[in-house]
Amino acid sequence: MKKFTLVALAMMASASCFAQTTLWDGEDKSIGDKLQATGFWDRCNPEVVANPLKDGINKTDKCVKFTITGNDWSNGDIVLPISGGLDMSTNKRLSIMIKKPLWSNVRIELSDGKTYWRQIAAYYSIENEDNWQKLVFDFSDYGDDLNAKNPTELAIYPRFEGGQVGSHEIYVDNIVLEANPMVNGSSLWDYQDKSLDGNLNLTGSYFKTTYFIVDPWTRKEIDDFAELNKKLSDGVTSIDIRDASTIGVDINKFFDGKNPNTIVYANEYYDRGNNNYANIVVGADGVGTAKSLELTDAYAFNAPHEFKAKSVKLTRGVQKGINSFVLPFAVTADELGATQVANYKGYTPGEVANFETTESVDANTPFLTTGAKEASELNFTNKDIVATPTNLGTDFVGVYAPQSAKDKYGIDDNGLLHKGGTNATIAAFHAYLNVTNGTEPTRVAFNGSTPTAINGVAADKVADTAVYDLSGRRVYGKLQKGLYIMNGKKVVVK
Structure with missing residues (x-):
């Protein structure tokens, strides 16, 4: 910040x-x-x-x-x-x-x-x-x-x-x-435009309303939500407005042109249009509920407080066979359309990285799928969203934000592990193997079975070959003119 x-x-x-x-x-x-x-x-x-x-x-x-x-x-x-x-x-x-x-x-x-x-x-x-x-x-x-x-x-x-x-x-x-509008304990007016990111706690007063100067009669507007929107970057991940004094909350200003994965913690639901209440959590910590949670792997995710989600939609590519994952809720292989999921069990330096297959995996634990079906979207119901920890693994690491994958090992379209090159990126809700300095394994094995070789040739991409629009929706087929996100970067198609 x-x-x-x-x-x-x-x-x-x-x-x-x-x-x-x-x-x-x-x-x-x-x-x-x-x-x-x-x-x-x-x-x-x-x-x-x-x-x-x-x-x-x-x-x-x-x-x-x-x-x-x-x-x-x-x-x-x-x-x-x-x-x-x-x-x-x-x-x-x-x-x-x-x-x-x-x-x-x-x-x-x-x-x-x-x-x-x-x-x-x-x-x-x-x-x-x-x-x-x-x-x-x-x-x-x-x-x-x-x-x-x-x-x-x-x-x-x-x-x-x-x-x-x-x-x-x-x-x-x-x-x-009323107190001035505050963000993380400082006045809203003291922040530069597009400087706010991460998890934000709003206090003080946030109003969208009008008043009048009587002499001469002059209409005046107050729109603190529009002002806040100017200060937000697309790296904001959550906004907590439960302790703010509010009038006329404009919930769209938390999302318009910003991070569609943003979680809003509030005291009541707010209509984003067409009765769409995605990503709005209502209630106290631990007992709050979101009617729906909509996430995309093109943007960062972070939930500082746990809550329940009645439905979850995750937009991200799933290739046939083996995929890497990390999710903020427990999940079964069947929910992922996979045969099994596999937890990382460690590696022998210079030899084998071992994974153990199972039927389910805990929240915030990086894992692999086996036997998955190809998909571009995953849907879940009645999930307990666990607060995001600071550590998502050491050797096998999950990521909740698109980032560089240089020298990291990730899954390619054929289910093989490849070392990331200079321009390699990895999308959110994926995982990579982070073992370097000459100790990296050369093979991957499930339950001690015949290992699969790791390709040590540096690749341009590690986990994300998809294209998204600026709202985080995946785009298929021929691209029209406009601005898109590819490999975590904005690209103009003319």
């Missing part, structure tokens, strides 16, 4: 600036408390009540109820005093949970008792009336002014709109100064 120089030191000194600050959540109040006991000013009859709708996005036990009868300050103004003032020098987004019976533009205003900053508005949608909605107000446009003064008052105007009459009961909860 690459960052600007000295960012890590700067973040250590200012980490507290990026923390979320809860201004009011009601959980330390007693139901029935009114007036100052609620923490609000005595306007619009504030009262702590039980959450009237806990099956929505707000599942807390308590909230505060107001009754508004107009848009003027005394009848439609909810004010929360902020003891000691609010430091907004770094974080400038406020979010509020609100439940009201009618749509409107909800406005908020910050003040230090002398200066009143221009109002920011967010839309409480008509499509979701009388449900909890999380609204976001971004004061970045007033950054310099807010840096010099710490607001001591927050006013909320739920408002009536044209044609709306009568009094309304308004429920408010979880007033929060």
Whole structure:
């Protein structure tokens, strides 16, 4: 992972600036408390009540109820005093949970008792009336002014709109100064474009929403997922968003133009289009479930946390006879369309590499197949995905990322082992024999049977002769004009 120089030191000194600050959540109040006991000013009859709708996005036990009868300050103004003032020098987004019976533009205003900053508005949608909605107000446009003064008052105007009459009961909860979007403990904004790779943990706030500057009325967009997408390289392997505060999660931004093998750990499923939820794991570590897992050997794979997958589709070539494999789940020979699988048992220096055939093999263990049928795709059901270890073998090594195979021994199209030349590559979910310095065996044997000779002539390819498009799908037949991946490299066909 690459960052600007000295960012890590700067973040250590200012980490507290990026923390979320809860201004009011009601959980330390007693139901029935009114007036100052609620923490609000005595306007619009504030009262702590039980959450009237806990099956929505707000599942807390308590909230505060107001009754508004107009848009003027005394009848439609909810004010929360902020003891000691609010430091907004770094974080400038406020979010509020609100439940009201009618749509409107909800406005908020910050003040230090002398200066009143221009109002920011967010839309409480008509499509979701009388449900909890999380609204976001971004004061970045007033950054310099807010840096010099710490607001001591927050006013909320739920408002009536044209044609709306009568009094309304308004429920408010979880007033929060949101943390900036963070990646692996550092601010998203401190990373260069295309610099993020490997396993990523997102914290802070990640929003895709809108707000409005009131004077003059100006629509503003927040899309942290698009910004994150700019920072991602195609080497990202997992993204964990379970500890982030989110609105409008755009799950496609984790995959578009990136690594299709990316695993997303989340608290709920997100639609990637046409009800395709591939590679999204929902739930806590060890008990999370993916509806489907779709993998290709053209890109890197890494699962930092174990989970269950109801279905698995692996796109990779399987040649007739002998193949090398490593998989993140236990598998049987029958599931691979093979006669048997074979575990590596060691070698005699300069002589024989021994493999022992069996009916099944454990997760993350490199192995060979015997008697396999030719295929371009493998499918499995109800698999326990085991977290990726740091070591996938010593002499016989599995790989979860395409890489160089120079001087490594791999399987060719005829099932024989060949030594990789200068340009040799090996695709993910394959394995190679890594024995050099004059001790490499000259033969391969299964269960002590008659050995098969190893070809020591350097070859251009070791394990991957397939062609893929940029989404990781294998391409067959004549190639059309475009960009493809061959031997782990991007190639243009004109």
